[in-house]
Amino acid sequence: MHSTSPTLPYTASVRRRLRGLAGLALCMLLAACGFHLKGAAQLPFTTLYTNVPQNSEFGSNLRRAITASSPDTRIVEDVTQAQVRLTQLSSVESLRELSLDAQGRVEEYELNLEFVFQVTDSKGHVVLPPTTLRSTRELPYDDTAVQAKQGEINTVFKRMQQLLIDRIVRHLASPDVRQAYAQSQDLPPADASEAADAPPPAAIPQPPTPWGSPRVGPGLY
Known part of the structure; x- marks a missing residue:
């Protein structure tokens, strides 16, 4: 009678080696495809100013995301001390009725975020021209659970804001x-017309929603 026990450690060892080789091959394949794990992305500048209010949830989260992604970049409150300026040109948060039932009650809402910004350097040169970022989500609505749906809408808006920050x-x-x-x-200071500060974003009134419909929570401001 032959015993097979001596081959068990060998088999397990071979399997471990094969798994290791497979993992190594996968890593090499991902590297060849240009894949990188999400992590710090050091920015080319070390000081940044933004007119997005720091005391807003959006503003504080934006500053936190920038410093987390680029630890050597410092957010300054004095624009004259900044190498670049991230200027918020406009910001809109809204929802609209997407569908109604036979009784005219809202069945689904569409949530929308729009953020327009640009980046200029300390000499007034445009580093990133005005850029518009939009995010849209559809959300079922039940007018028998207004409070719960209002909380869900606010939660979805916060998630949309975080994705926009990313x-x-x-x-x-x-x-x-x-x-x-x-x-x-290497360029001289921009002309006065090019270096002029962008006008502050005007408050954009939210469109009225039907009586009993959920209210839009605090915006990006």
Whole structure:
């Protein structure tokens, strides 16, 4: 009678080696495809100013995301101390009726976010021209649970804002911005017309919603 026990450790060892080789091959394949794990993306500048209010949830989360992605980049409150300026040109948060039932009651809402911004350097050169980011979500509505649906709408808006912040940070770290900022360092100050500050964003009134419908929560401001 032959014992098979001596081959068990060998089999397990072979399997471990095969799994290791497979993992190594997968890593090499991902690297060849240009895949990178999500992590810090150091920005080409070390000081940044933004007119997005710091005391707003959106503003504080934006600042936190920038410093988390690029630890060497510092957010300054004095625009004259900043290498670049991220200017919010407009910001709109709204919802609209998407569908009604036979009784004319809202069955579904469409949630919308729109954020327009640009990036300029300290000499007034445009590093990133006015860029519009939009986000839209559809959400079922039940007028028998207004309070619960209002909370759900606010939660979805917060998630949409966070995704929008991630997109802003990716724009700041993009090759185009890096190249434009590097090239601007060798240029003289921009003309007064080019370097003029963007006008402050005007408050855009939210469209009225039907009686009993959920209210839009606090906006990006």
